[in-house]
Amino acid sequence: MREGHKSEGIGKKAIWQGAALLGGAALLSKLIGTLQKIPLQNMAGDEVFGLYSAVYALAVMWMTLAAAGIPVAVSALVAERSAHGDEQGAQRVLRWSLGLLGISGLLMFGLLWFGADLLAGWMGLESAAPAIRMSSFALLFAPITAVLRGYRQGQMQMLRPAISQLSEQFARVAFMLIALIWAVRAGWSSASTAAAVHGGLAAGAIAGLLAMLWVTGKGRTQKPVIVRSKGAKMTFSSQGLGASGQPIRIVKLPETRRALLKKIVGVAIPVAIASVVAPLLGLIDAFSLPRLLQQGDVEAVWSLAQYGIYNRGVALLQLVVMGAAGAASVLVPALTAARARGDEAGFAERAVFAMRLAWWFGGAAAIGLALLASPINKALFSDGSGTAAMVIIAFAAVGGTLQAVSAALLQGMGSLRAPAVNLAAAVLLKLTLNAALVPAYGIRGAAAAMAVAYATAALLNALSLRQRVQLPAPRLTVAWRSTAALAAMAAAVALTALGLGALTAALPTRLAALLVALPGVAVGAAIFAAALVALGAITPPQWRELPGLSGSRIDTWLLRLHKIAQRPIKTSQSQEG
Structure with a gap:
C-alpha cells in the first residue's frame, strides 16, 4: 500500500514538474517574442514596426485557425489511449490529426498567399501584401509541429515540446534580427523590410518541427505485437509470446475512422473557438486603426507610423498581462485540487487571494508604467513619441491582469466557454470604441478603448465567477x-x-x-x-x-x-x- 502511494505521489510530482516545465517554456517563449519588438522598432522605425505589428496580428490569427484546437484534442485522446496501453491507438490519433492539420495548413497557406492583396486592401495597407505572403509559409510547418507537441504532451513527455517552443522562438528572433540588419544596411523599403522580417515565422516553425522530429534513441522499449481487429469496444488480452519472443496483444479498434475524426473535431472546435478570441483584440486594431487614422488628408505613411507608436504601449502591456497569466497558471492546480476535494471554502479563499494578487500586480504595474512612461519610452524606443497614449494604455494593465487571472480561475473550474465569450464581448466593444474615439483622438482614443475593453472582460469574468462559486465579500x-x-x-x-x-x-x-x-x-x-x-x-x-x-x-x-x-x-x- 505504501509503495502504491509512493508511486502515485511520484507520478503526480512528475505531472506537475512537466506542466511547470512546459508552462515556463511557453512564458519564456512569449517573453522573447515580445522583447524582440524593441530592436525592430529601434533599427527600422515606427513605420516598419507598425507594418510588422499589423501583419503579425493577422498571421497569429491564421495560425490559430489552422491549428483549430486539434493539438489539445490530440493530447487528450492520446493520454486516454496511453493510459490503457493502446500505443497503436495513440499513433492512429496522431496519423489522422497530422492529415487533418496538414490539409488545413495547406489551405490556409493558399488563402493567405493568393488573398494577400485583398487582405492588405481591407486593412488599408497595400504595402502589407508582401509581408502577408511571407508569413504564410509558416502555415506549412506550424500545424504539424502543433500536432506532434500535442502527441508528446498526451504521453506526459513535456521536455520535447518545451525544447521545441524555445527552439522555434530563438530561430524566429535570430532570423528576424539577421534579416533586419541586412534590410536596413541595404536600404530596403518599409514593405520589403517587413516582409523579410516576417520570414522569421517560417524559420521558427521549421526549427520547432525539427526539434520535435529529433530522435535521441533513448527510452526505446520492446513493444508488443498488435493484432488488430474491428469492433465497437476496446478489449485487451495477452496471448502469451510470439515466435520472436515478443508479447502478443489483441486490440479491438474502439471506433471507425469516421468516428475517430468526429471525436477529434468534436474536442477541437470548442478549444479552437476559445483560442481564436484572444488574438482578435490585436486583429481588430490591425484592421481598424490604420484605416481610421487615414481619414481626411492624412497620409498612409503617417498613419502607419502612428500605429507603430501605439504598439509601443501595447508591447509593454502584453508583458504585464503575460506575467499575470503565468502567475495565475501556477495557482490553478491548487484551486482545482481544492474543488476536487469538495473544499468549496478553500477554493473560494484561494480564488479571492488570486484576484487580490491580480489587483495588486495590475495596479502597481499601471501606476508605475504611467509615472515612468516618458523615461521608459525614451529608453526602449529612442524617443518620447506616443507617451500620452502609453500612459493611458498603462491603466489597461489593471483590467488585463484581472481578466487573465479570472479566466484562469474559470478554467480551473472547468469553464472554458465563459472566458472566451466574455473576451469576445470585449473585442466587439473595442471595435465600437475605436470607431468612435480614434477619428477624434487618434492613438490616445485607441488606448482608452483598450483600457475599457480589458476592464469589461475582467468585470464579466468576475460576474461569471460569482455565478459559479460563493465568494466572500471584499474586506x-x-x-x-x-x-x-x-x-x-x-x-x-x-x-x-x-x-x-x-x-x-x-x-x-x-x-x-x-x-x-x-x-x-x-x-x-x-x-x-x-x-x-x-x-x-x-x-x-x-x-x-x-x-x-x-x-x-x-x-x-x-x-x-x-x-x-x-x-x-x-x-x-x-x-x-
Whole structure:
C-alpha cells in the first residue's frame, strides 16, 4: 500500500514538474517574442514596426485557425489511449490529426498567399501584401509541429515540446534580427523590410518541427505485437509470446475512422473557438486603426507610423498581462485540487487571494508604467513619441491582469466557454470604441478603448465567477491597506524619477532615461511589497503560497519586516488590555 502511494505521489510530482516545465517554456517563449519588438522598432522605425505589428496580428490569427484546437484534442485522446496501453491507438490519433492539420495548413497557406492583396486592401495597407505572403509559409510547418507537441504532451513527455517552443522562438528572433540588419544596411523599403522580417515565422516553425522530429534513441522499449481487429469496444488480452519472443496483444479498434475524426473535431472546435478570441483584440486594431487614422488628408505613411507608436504601449502591456497569466497558471492546480476535494471554502479563499494578487500586480504595474512612461519610452524606443497614449494604455494593465487571472480561475473550474465569450464581448466593444474615439483622438482614443475593453472582460469574468462559486465579500481593511500601499509606491516612484531626472539631465537622452526607468521600477516594486507586508495586507501564509518564496531569502526579509510592523500593534493592544 505504501509503495502504491509512493508511486502515485511520484507520478503526480512528475505531472506537475512537466506542466511547470512546459508552462515556463511557453512564458519564456512569449517573453522573447515580445522583447524582440524593441530592436525592430529601434533599427527600422515606427513605420516598419507598425507594418510588422499589423501583419503579425493577422498571421497569429491564421495560425490559430489552422491549428483549430486539434493539438489539445490530440493530447487528450492520446493520454486516454496511453493510459490503457493502446500505443497503436495513440499513433492512429496522431496519423489522422497530422492529415487533418496538414490539409488545413495547406489551405490556409493558399488563402493567405493568393488573398494577400485583398487582405492588405481591407486593412488599408497595400504595402502589407508582401509581408502577408511571407508569413504564410509558416502555415506549412506550424500545424504539424502543433500536432506532434500535442502527441508528446498526451504521453506526459513535456521536455520535447518545451525544447521545441524555445527552439522555434530563438530561430524566429535570430532570423528576424539577421534579416533586419541586412534590410536596413541595404536600404530596403518599409514593405520589403517587413516582409523579410516576417520570414522569421517560417524559420521558427521549421526549427520547432525539427526539434520535435529529433530522435535521441533513448527510452526505446520492446513493444508488443498488435493484432488488430474491428469492433465497437476496446478489449485487451495477452496471448502469451510470439515466435520472436515478443508479447502478443489483441486490440479491438474502439471506433471507425469516421468516428475517430468526429471525436477529434468534436474536442477541437470548442478549444479552437476559445483560442481564436484572444488574438482578435490585436486583429481588430490591425484592421481598424490604420484605416481610421487615414481619414481626411492624412497620409498612409503617417498613419502607419502612428500605429507603430501605439504598439509601443501595447508591447509593454502584453508583458504585464503575460506575467499575470503565468502567475495565475501556477495557482490553478491548487484551486482545482481544492474543488476536487469538495473544499468549496478553500477554493473560494484561494480564488479571492488570486484576484487580490491580480489587483495588486495590475495596479502597481499601471501606476508605475504611467509615472515612468516618458523615461521608459525614451529608453526602449529612442524617443518620447506616443507617451500620452502609453500612459493611458498603462491603466489597461489593471483590467488585463484581472481578466487573465479570472479566466484562469474559470478554467480551473472547468469553464472554458465563459472566458472566451466574455473576451469576445470585449473585442466587439473595442471595435465600437475605436470607431468612435480614434477619428477624434487618434492613438490616445485607441488606448482608452483598450483600457475599457480589458476592464469589461475582467468585470464579466468576475460576474461569471460569482455565478459559479460563493465568494466572500471584499474586506474594507484590505482595500484601504492596498490603496495605502499603492499610494506609498506612487510617491516613491515619483520622487525617484524627479531626483534621478535632475541628476542625469546632462547625460545623453536615452542613457538618462534608462538610468531613471530601471531604478524607478526597482524602487516601486520594493516599496509596494514592503508596504503590503508592513500594513498587514498580506500575511506570511499567503505570500508563502507563491512559487519560490517559501524558505527563500526574500521570505526571511519579509518575515522580519512583518514582525517589526506588528510590534506597535501588539504594544498598543497590551496597553489597552
